[in-house]
Amino acid sequence: MKEKTQVEDINRSLYDFKDIEDDAHFYKFQEGLTPDIVLQLSKEKNDPDWMREFRLKSLEIYNRLEVPDWGPSIEGLNMDEIVTYVRPKTGMSAKWADVPEDIKNTFERLGIPQAERESLAGVGAQYDSELVYHNVREEVAAMGVVYTDLESALHGPYAEMIHEHFMKLVPPTDHKFAALHGAVWSGGSFVYVPPKVTVEIPLQSYFRLNAPGAGQFEHTLIIVDDEADLHFIEGCSAPKYNVANLHAGCVELFVGKKARLRYSTIENWSKNMYNLNTKRALVGEGSKMEWVSGSFGSHVSYLYPMTILQGDHSHMEYTGITFAGASQNLDTGMKVIHNGADTSSVINAKSISKSGGISTYRSSVVIGPKAFGAKSAANCESLMLDDESRSDTIPAIDVRCADADVGHEAKIGRISDDAVFYLMSRGLSEENARALIVSGFANNVSKELPLEYAVEMNNLIRLEMVGSIG
């Protein structure tokens, strides 16, 4: 008898455990979004005056802007039911031993302390709205690398630098959820890599949203100075609840001259999550920005890392994969703006849709009027694994300079019968041939990740190919 061959849904059991958050150990705001709540948060955070005003202004903008109508529906998200701030009743620690037991157990199960010991230069761990752990290796700190939580940095020696950069790349007017972020952000990291410093092994921030009906609004600000080099990894997960959760984080990346920044993300939010995240990088002369992105979780995602190639000879590479399974509508992609001369971008995007999942690749490549000699090459491939699912590609190209070379190729299809036939002619069984093709489809992303994360990603896309084709 033939067994059905299938590609399974994402195995999320590793992430789907819950800690009960009682009032004795957790403090949280009432649901909703009002000026009083924003002021309460500002007071809680001991904001400088400018930040308090910034939050209130952002709230005004939020109330003015419309919900986007061009992407997946977010009708199920009611801000009146979202708790914007949940804080464990503990301070941030630089030692895992000092982190409360239940929270520590959560991160132990996710493998964060082990990863820190084995393969990271520093770790930040955020639980709900607050960072509970932050540490950087001594030798990395000795090079002048700053890796700390953003809130305490606001009151330290880098306060002025943060004031100069905070939400300058992603202003609250950018879109409704950038404004929301400006009003209620909390948590997140600040990284500064001084000139000519190369951080050999990655830094990582891990975001865990445990509270049902809560929002997470962390802000990541990274400044990589001239001729410096950094790899930053971001991971995120949450248990599944029957109520909507919201993630509206913001990542701002400033890359100096002749510098390099790689920003890798493995996103595995639960399927009740609305992931409305904004990421943006400003890249200086001769510098390189690399994005590696794996999007597997969320009920709805709007995620398009944007790169502004401002300096001449700057370069961007985007490598991303999206896996949309049952009940997921993942709208992902990227944006790049070429402003400098002789800038270049390479985009490699893949998506897999199955079990009624909807995957949309959305992008924009803009070549500005002074981007003489700009080059952009995009390749986008989508794999449909059944006829219940949906896969769309919506790439926009805007060229305002004749001395440019822009190429774009996209393909949508199913597993090629020819490829299966070829592999079978080399001795593989049909099921092995199909498994190999799907694994290979995702390979270009996993090979860009450090080994531990590539293994995690491959675990996420767990392929079960048993028996012959049904």
Next chain:
Amino acid sequence: MENKRILTVNPVPAKTWYWLKMNHRKVKVSTDSIEITPSVFTSSDDLSGVYADALSELIGGAGAEADALVSENVTSPLCFSSQENSLVRLFYRFKGHRLEVSRVGLTVPEGCSMVCVMDYQSAANPGEALVQTKVLIEKNAHLTLVQVHRIGDSFHLMTDIAGKVEENGRLDLITLVTAGKENDLGYRVELAGKNAHAELSTGYVAAADHVLDFNYYIPQSGKMTTCQIRADGVLRDHAKKVFRGTIDFLRGSAGARSAERENVLLIDDTVVNQTLPVILCSEEDVEGAHGASIGKLDDSLLFYLQSRGLPIPVIYEMMAKARLSAVAALIPDDEFRKEMEDYLERN
């Protein structure tokens, strides 16, 4: 002061970010409008058709607002129904000053074929026109529809095509845009029957401060339907062009295969080129591909031609003309093709 109304045309079926300003185009048109009819040449006397429900139900790529405007103004659509092999030529000579509106219905009955040439020219004075063509291609039928925009430098022309292709039917849609202050082209062709096929070939050139706006939408609902969209163009001076091309594999279109390709040659740094090549897919067993190549001439080609003694401006002129000539060569009406070849040679 002349009264104007704002019309939203060429809406893209799947919206994207508004800041790109590519989701649709808003145009100002005169509220002073008039129904017009073209000069007609037909290969036989008995090609008159009716504007049946099957035609009126179709909505074109220019969108619902354009369709409503045509319906407000047109009382008697010009309709043709093909015999076995028919030729229809429609010559529009716009006079300008008012919004000139026309509607054409083309039916190609089962097993028949038709070539229809629609040639648009205008006086030098400013003006606006909206011409809508609705097309029904029945089983095993074939229509070649040729659209030539060669209006004056002060004129604004909107052409809207709504089509439906049934089993084993075929539509070849050949479009040349050589001039005009503003040209808006909205094509929507549904490949409804099994093995229905559409081939859209477009050549264009835009110069000065002219605006070109394309919206091609091909929903494929029939099994094993196929479509090829190809657009080749040249932009110079301060010209602006938007090209939206959407292939939509609807549920039930198993075995469908489609591809679109756009090549744009940019001559001056002051041009604006926007391209939105979209594939929408809700069927597993399909293959869709799109590609775009935008920018200057390939360095190796340029080097080769320079090595043959051609100066760079001459090379660019030659390549620009080649793009239009390649599309003109597809016109099956010998007499009109010759006229177009002469026209392209002269201009």
